[in-house]
Amino acid sequence: MGWQTSWTEILGFVTGAACVWLVARQHIANWPIGIANNVFFIVLFAQSGLYADAGLQIVFIALAAYGWWSWTHGGGPGTTTALPVRRTTAAEWTALAAAGAVAVLALTLLLSRATDSTVPFWDALTTGLSLAATYGQCRKLVESWWLWIAADLVYIPLYAYKGLYLTSLLYVGFLALCVAGLLGWRRALPARGATAGTAVTA
Numbered sequence: 001m002g003w004q005t006s007w008t009e010i011l012g013f014v015t016g017a018a019c020v021w022l023v024a025r026q027h028i029a030n031w032p033i034g035i036a037n038n039v040f041f042i043v044l045f046a047q048s049g050l051y052a053d054a055g056l057q058i059v060f061i062a063l064a065a066y067g068w069w070s071w072t073h074g075g076g077p078g079t080t081t082a083l084p085v086r087r088t089t090a091a092e093w094t095a096l097a098a099a100g101a102v103a104v105l106a107l108t109l110l111l112s113r114a115t116d117s118t119v120p121f122w123d124a125l126t127t128g129l130s131l132a133a134t135y136g137q138c139r140k141l142v143e144s145w146w147l148w149i150a151a152d153l154v155y156i157p158l159y160a161y162k163g164l165y166l167t168s169l170l171y172v173g174f175l176a177l178c179v180a181g182l183l184g185w186r187r188a189l190p191a192r193g194a195t196a197g198t199a200v201t202a
Contacts, residue, residue, distance in 0.1 A: 008047075012040035013170045020174050023137060024181035026085075026188070031068035035061050048162050051115050052107050052123040056130060063131075067138035085188040088136065088143040096132045104128040119158060126154050142189060145182035152178060 015037035022030035038057040045054035071083050088096075107124035111117040129151035136144025152175040159168035 006044070008040050008044045009164065009166050012037060012044055013166055015040060016170055017173055017177075020177040020181070024177055024184055026071075026140075026185075028068070028071055031064045031071070035064050038064070044164070044167070048164060049115075049117055050119075050123055050162065051117055052111055052120075052127040056127045059131060060134060063134045063138055067134075070138050071140070083140050085140045085142055085185045087189070088141040092141070093143075096135070100128040100132050103131065119161070122154060122158050126151050126158065129154070140185070142182070142185045145178050145185065148178045149175060149182070 015033055019030050019034040019037050022033065038060045042054050042057040045051070045057070073083075104121075104124045104127070107127055108121045111120035111123055117123055129147050133144045133147035133151060136147060152171050155171045156168050156175070159165075159171060
C-alpha cells in the first residue's frame with residue numbers, strides 16, 4: 001500500500017495482536033508475549049520520537065511480571081488459585097484518576113522541555129491511560145477495558161500522524177479486541193464466586 005515499515009514494527013504488530021487476543025481470553029500466555037511486544041515497541045517508539053511511549057514499555061515489562069504472578073497466584077501470599085474478574089471500587093477509581101492526572105501533567109512538562117517531541121500532551125495522555133489500564137488488567141478489573149478503549153482512540157490517529165501506519169492499523173484491531181475483552185470479562189463477573197478457585201487457562 002506504499003507504506004514504509006520495518007521488521008520491528010511488523011513484529012510489534014504480530015506480538016501485540018496476539019497479546020490482546022490472549023488477554024481477552026484470560027490466557028496466561030499473554031504476559032510473556034506482551035513482554036516481547038514491549039521490547040519491539042521500545043525500539044520502534046524511540047526511533048519515532050515517541051519517548052514517553054518508549055519509556056512506558058519498560059514500565060509495562062515490570063507490570064507484566066507482576067500481572068503474571070498475580071493471575072497465577074490470585075494476588076494473595078501462599079495462594080495458587082486464579083485471580084477472579086471483578087469490578088473497580090470507588091477507592092481504586094479515585095487513586096487511578098489522581099495518579100493518572102499527575103502522570104500526564106508531569107510527562108507533558110518533561111517532554112515539552114527536555115525532548116524534541118512534537119506531541120508531548122498526546123504522548124503523555126496515552127501513557128497515563130495505558131498505565132492505569134495495565135494496572136487494572138493485572139488485577140482483572142473489568143473497567144480496565146474502558147481505559148484501553150480510550151487510549152486506543154487516541155493512539156490510532158497519533159500513530160498515523162507519526163507515519164506508523166501499520167501500528168495505527170494494529171490499534172484499530174486492538175480497539176475491536178478491547179470491546180470483545182470487555183464483553184467477555186463482563187460475562188465472567190456473575191460466575192466469579194464459583195470460578196475463583198479454578199486454574200488460569202494454560
